Amino acid sequence: MKRTAPKTRSITVSDVARAANVSKATAARVLGGYGVVSDTIRADVMAAAKTLDYRPNELARSMTTGRSGIIGVVVGDIENPFFSLAVRGISDAARAAGFNVILANSGERIEVEKAAVRLLIGKRVDGLIVTPSESRDISHLRDIHRSGRPLALLDRALPDLDVDTVTVDDRGIAMRATRILADAGHRNIAYVTAVDAEGHEYRDLGQIYTSSVRERIDGFLTVCRDAGIDRPERYVRLGATSPDETRRLAEKLLSGPDRPTAILASDSLIALEIFRVIRQRGLRIPQDISLITFHDADWTSVTTPPITVVDQPVYSLGKSVAELLIRRLKGETRPPERLILPTAIIERGSVGPPSNRKP
Amino acid sequence: MKRTAPKTRSITVSDVARAANVSKATAARVLGGYGVVSDTIRADVMAAAKTLDYRPNELARSMTTGRSGIIGVVVGDIENPFFSLAVRGISDAARAAGFNVILANSGERIEVEKAAVRLLIGKRVDGLIVTPSESRDISHLRDIHRSGRPLALLDRALPDLDVDTVTVDDRGIAMRATRILADAGHRNIAYVTAVDAEGHEYRDLGQIYTSSVRERIDGFLTVCRDAGIDRPERYVRLGATSPDETRRLAEKLLSGPDRPTAILASDSLIALEIFRVIRQRGLRIPQDISLITFHDADWTSVTTPPITVVDQPVYSLGKSVAELLIRRLKGETRPPERLILPTAIIERGSVGPPSNRKP
DNA sequence: TTTTCGAAAGAGACCGGTCTCTTATTGCAT
DNA sequence: ATGCAATAAGAGACCGGTCTCTTTCGAAAA
Numbered sequence: 001m002k003r004t005a006p007k008t009r010s011i012t013v014s015d016v017a018r019a020a021n022v023s024k025a026t027a028a029r030v031l032g033g034y035g036v037v038s039d040t041i042r043a044d045v046m047a048a049a050k051t052l053d054y055r056p057n058e059l060a061r062s063m064t065t066g067r068s069g070i071i072g073v074v075v076g077d078i079e080n081p082f083f084s085l086a087v088r089g090i091s092d093a094a095r096a097a098g099f100n101v102i103l104a105n106s107g108e109r110i111e112v113e114k115a116a117v118r119l120l121i122g123k124r125v126d127g128l129i130v131t132p133s134e135s136r137d138i139s140h141l142r143d144i145h146r147s148g149r150p151l152a153l154l155d156r157a158l159p160d161l162d163v164d165t166v167t168v169d170d171r172g173i174a175m176r177a178t179r180i181l182a183d184a185g186h187r188n189i190a191y192v193t194a195v196d197a198e199g200h201e202y203r204d205l206g207q208i209y210t211s212s213v214r215e216r217i218d219g220f221l222t223v224c225r226d227a228g229i230d231r232p233e234r235y236v237r238l239g240a241t242s243p244d245e246t247r248r249l250a251e252k253l254l255s256g257p258d259r260p261t262a263i264l265a266s267d268s269l270i271a272l273e274i275f276r277v278i279r280q281r282g283l284r285i286p287q288d289i290s291l292i293t294f295h296d297a298d299w300t301s302v303t304t305p306p307i308t309v310v311d312q313p314v315y316s317l318g319k320s321v322a323e324l325l326i327r328r329l330k331g332e333t334r335p336p337e338r339l340i341l342p343t344a345i346i347e348r349g350s351v352g353p354p355s356n357r358k359p
Numbered sequence: 360m361k362r363t364a365p366k367t368r369s370i371t372v373s374d375v376a377r378a379a380n381v382s383k384a385t386a387a388r389v390l391g392g393y394g395v396v397s398d399t400i401r402a403d404v405m406a407a408a409k410t411l412d413y414r415p416n417e418l419a420r421s422m423t424t425g426r427s428g429i430i431g432v433v434v435g436d437i438e439n440p441f442f443s444l445a446v447r448g449i450s451d452a453a454r455a456a457g458f459n460v461i462l463a464n465s466g467e468r469i470e471v472e473k474a475a476v477r478l479l480i481g482k483r484v485d486g487l488i489v490t491p492s493e494s495r496d497i498s499h500l501r502d503i504h505r506s507g508r509p510l511a512l513l514d515r516a517l518p519d520l521d522v523d524t525v526t527v528d529d530r531g532i533a534m535r536a537t538r539i540l541a542d543a544g545h546r547n548i549a550y551v552t553a554v555d556a557e558g559h560e561y562r563d564l565g566q567i568y569t570s571s572v573r574e575r576i577d578g579f580l581t582v583c584r585d586a587g588i589d590r591p592e593r594y595v596r597l598g599a600t601s602p603d604e605t606r607r608l609a610e611k612l613l614s615g616p617d618r619p620t621a622i623l624a625s626d627s628l629i630a631l632e633i634f635r636v637i638r639q640r641g642l643r644i645p646q647d648i649s650l651i652t653f654h655d656a657d658w659t660s661v662t663t664p665p666i667t668v669v670d671q672p673v674y675s676l677g678k679s680v681a682e683l684l685i686r687r688l689k690g691e692t693r694p695p696e697r698l699i700l701p702t703a704i705i706e707r708g709s710v711g712p713p714s715n716r717k718p
Numbered sequence: 719t720t721t722t723c724g725a726a727a728g729a730g731a732c733c734g735g736t737c738t739c740t741t742a743t744t745g746c747a748t
Numbered sequence: 749a750t751g752c753a754a755t756a757a758g759a760g761a762c763c764g765g766t767c768t769c770t771t772t773c774g775a776a777a778a
Contacts, residue, residue: 010506012764023728028766035767038726058481059427060764063418064733070461078450084443091437091464100478102429102461105450119459122417147369275661299658302634371734382758387736394737397756419734423763 011054020048031056062124070100071325072120072128075154076108080269082295082314083131086154089318090129097326099126108133108194108210108241114140121147127325131155134209152325155317156211157338164328166321166339168312170212173343174219177264177292177310180345182227185353186262186290189235190253191220192246192274193266196239204233213266216294220264235260246273254281254289261354262290268297268309275303286352296346305349313341370413379407390415421483429459430684431479431487434513435467439628441654441673442490445513448677449488456685458485467492467553467569467600473499480506486684490514493568511684514676515570516697523687525680525698527671529571532702533578536623536651536669539704541586544712545621545649548594549612550579551605551633552625555598563592572625575653579623594619605632613640613648620713621649627656627668634662645711655705664708672700 017027022041029035030045031054037045048054062068071094075083087103094101102125106113113133117140120128127150132141135158144151145163153165181189193216197207208214217236224232237253240246250273253259265271271293275285283289285305292308293300300307320339376386381400388394389404390413396404407413421427430453434442446462453460461484465472472492476499479487486509491500494517503510504522512524540548552575556566567573576595583591596612599605609632612618624630630652634644642648644664651667652659659666679698 010764013766014764024765025729025767026727028764029727032766036726041727055477056481057422057483057764058478059418059422059483060733061766063416063422063735063764064766066733068418078443078447081440084437088437091462100461100463100482102459103450104459118414119417122415123459124416124418272657272661279661297657298631299661302631302638302658302662304663369734373734383735384737384759385757387734388757391736395756400757416734419763420736422734422765423736425763 010057011052012057013054016045016049016052016054019052020044032061066124067126068124069098070102070123070125071322071329072102072104072117072123072125074104074106074113074116074120074128074130076106076131076133078103078105080267081297082267082312085314086318089315089320090154090322091318093319093322093326097323097330099326099329106131106133110134110137117141117144121149125149127151127329129154129321129325132158132211135160135211136209150325150328152321152328154321158211163336164321164324164338165336166317166324166341167212168317168341168343170215171219171222173310173312173345174216174264175223176345177294178220178223179227180308180347180351181262181264181290181292182223182229184262184290184351186260187227187229187354188258188260189220189224189229189232189262189264190237190260191217191235191264191266192237192240192249192253192270193217194240194270195266196241200239202233202236202238216266240266240270240273243269243273246270247277250274250277251281254278254283260289262351263292265291265293268293268295268300271307272297272299275307285350288355290351290354292345292351301348307350308348309346311344311346313343316341369416370411371416372413375404375408375411375413378411379403391420425483426485427483428457429461429482429484430681430688431461431463431476431482431484433463433465433472433475433479433487433489435465435490435492437462437464439626440656441626441671444673445677448674448679449513449681450677452678452681452685456682456689458685458688465490465492469493469496476500476503480508484508486510486688488513488680488684491517491570494519494570494573495568509684509687511680511687513680517570521695523680523683523695523697525676525683525700526571527676527700527702529574530578530581532669532671532704533575533623534582535704536653537579537582538586539667539706539710540621540623540649540651541582541588543621543649543710545619546586546588546713547617547619548579548583548588548591548621548623549596549619550576550594550623550625551596551599551608551612551629552576553599553605553629554625555600559598561592561595561597575625599625599629599632602628602632605629606636609633609636610640613637613642619648621710622651624650624652627652627654627659630666631656631658634666644709647714649710649713651704651710660707666709667707668705670703670705672702675700 013028013031014024017024027045029037030042073090091101104116110133128144129152131154151163155167157165157167193213195210195213205214221232237249240249265274285291294310296309296311300309372387372390373383376383386404388396389401432449436442450460463475469492487503488511490513497520510522514526516524516526552572554569554572564573580591596608599608624633644650653669655668655670659668
C-alpha cells in the first residue's frame, strides 16, 4: 500500500538539481530564468522540474531579490463603491504590469492606517498607494518615503508630502455643484460628509483634516457666500460615518423648522440614505428638496427622478495612481507628479427650484 | 552636514543585537516574542530596537516559519457587488483573526483562475478561498488540497471535491422565486445569467459548469414544468457577461413577438441593465413585465417600484467560509463541512400579474 | 603545439529571520 | 562544601532561493 507523503515538504531547486544531475546553481539559473545555460542542460532541468512538479517559492525569491512584486494599498473604506472602483483600477493596472495587490482598509482611522502601513512594509511590498485619512499626522507616510519605497497618494493630496498624487479638483467641482443649486434659487443648502471632527459640529475648515473634504467644503462655502447666503456653514453636517448615523443625521436635518431646500452629499452611500429618508418622510425630489451627490454610483441613474451627480473618474483615478507608482517601481526617476483628473457633472432630474414654503 | 543614508539597508536583528550587546539569538527572542529572556536584557533590546527603528522583515519570518499569515482569495468578478460584499466578509473575519488577504479575480475564466492559484501558492499563502468558475476542470484545486494547504469553496460547491464549502440552497431558492412568478400567473418567464456556454444557446443542464447557476436553472425549470409551462428552457438566456452584452441580450429578449412577461435575473448587475432597458422601451414594472433578481443590491430598494429580490446572506457567506478556513489553519482537524446558509426572498413591488396582451 | 579566451557549470556566501543545541550562571537541597 | 536542576544567553545551522566568484573545458589564435 502506497501511503501518502507524511509531511509534503515542497520541492526545491536542490531537489530538481539532484534529479537532473546538475548543481544547485545551474538548476536555479534554468528555473529562475537568468544567467546562461546550454540547451541540453536546460531541457534536462525542465524535464526534472516537470516530473517533480516544482513550484518556485516566491517568498524565498523575494527575500534575496528584495522585490516582492506586491503593491500595498490602504484605502479608507472598501464598503464605499468609490473605493472599490478605484481599487479595481489599481488592480487592473497592477496585473497588467505583473504586480499583485494586497489590500488593507483603514476605516478612516489614523491608528489603523498606521498599523496597516507598518504591516505592509513588514511584508516588503514594493510600493504603497495610500488614501491618507488625515493630513495632520503623516509621520508614517514620511517613513515609507524615507525607507526608499515609493509611495503614491490617491484622492487626497498632502501639501507637505511631495510624492506622486492623483486627485480631482475637489474645490472646483464642489463649487460647480453648489452653483447649480444656488442658480436654481436655493438659499438653504446643506453639505453632508462622512468626515467627523471634534465635537461633531462644524465650526471652521481647520477642523477638517481630510484634504478632499476640506477642499469641497471650502468650495461649497465660497459659492454660498458669493451667492449672498448668510452663514452657510450652519448647514454643514459632519459624521455620517455609517448608514445608521447618516439616517439619524438626515432625519434631524429634515425635521427641523429651517430644513434645507437642497442637499449636497459627499458620497453615494450618504446620498442613498438621505434619499431613503426623503422618501420615507413623503418629501418629493426635486419639488420639496433638491439633491446632488458626489460619485456616479449605480443606483443614481435608476431612481425616479434620477440623481444629479458629480461624476469623478474613479476608475481612472485608481488606474493612474497605480501606473505612476509602477513606472517608478520600474526605475523611472523624475520629480513627483501631481495629477488632477478632469471631473464632470451629470445633470439628471434631482435639482429644481426651492419650494417656497414659509419658514 | 549630515548626509542621507546612501542605500538605506533596513535594520535587522543582527544590527539590534550588536547595538544592545547581546547575541543575535537573544535579540531575535525578544523581537520575535518567543523563548525566554530576562527583563533587563529585554529592556535593552527593546531600547536598541526603538532607537534604530527596527522593523521586522515578515518575508524572512514567513520563510522560516512556513506561515505567511496571508489568505489567498480567488473570486469570479470583483466588479460584482455580490463578490465585493463577500470579500468584505472574508476580510473582516481574516483581520479579526490576524490574517491578511491577497485578492485575485479570475473573470470567470478557468485559465486565469489556474494562474491565480499557482501564483498564490507560490506566494505561500496559508490557505485559499476559491469561487470555482468551472466544475469540469478542478485539477488545480486538487493540487492545492494535496499540497497540504487548506482550501475552502465559496458560493459554489463541487461534488467531487470534499473540502469546506459555504453556499446557499440555490436550487431551492430559485424554485421559490420562480413559484412567486408562476403563482402570479406568469407562463412566459425568462432566466438570464452571466454564465456562458458553447454556442451561447441553452440546450441542457450539462452545458452549465458553474454549480450555483446550474442549480438555479434546474430549480427554475422544475417549477416551470410543475406549473405546466411548455418548454420553459426556451427562455433561458446565457452570456450576460458585461453591461453591453446584457443590454443587447435584454433588447432582443424584450423586442421579440413572444417576449416574456417576467424575468428572473441571476445577479444584480444583470438586473440593473435589464431594468434600464425596460425603462427605455417604455415598459412598466410590474404592469408590463415582472422582475426578480438574485442579490439584494443597494439600488433594488430605491427604484420605483422597488425590486423583489433573493436576499442571499452574502456578507455571512464570506465571513463563514473565512472562519471555517481559519479554524483549520489554526490546527483544527475535522471532516470537511458543507454549510448551506438560509436565504430569504424580499417581496417588494416588481411582481404583478402578467399583462394579457395577445401574442 | 602552446597560449588565450570565453562560454558553461559548480561552489558557496548571502538575505533576515527561527530554532535547536550547547554553555554559563544561579539558587537550593543534601 | 558539593551536586543538581533550572534558567538565561550564545553559537550556528537552516529555510529556498539569488548571485558572485571560481573552475573546467573546448575552440580559436599565435
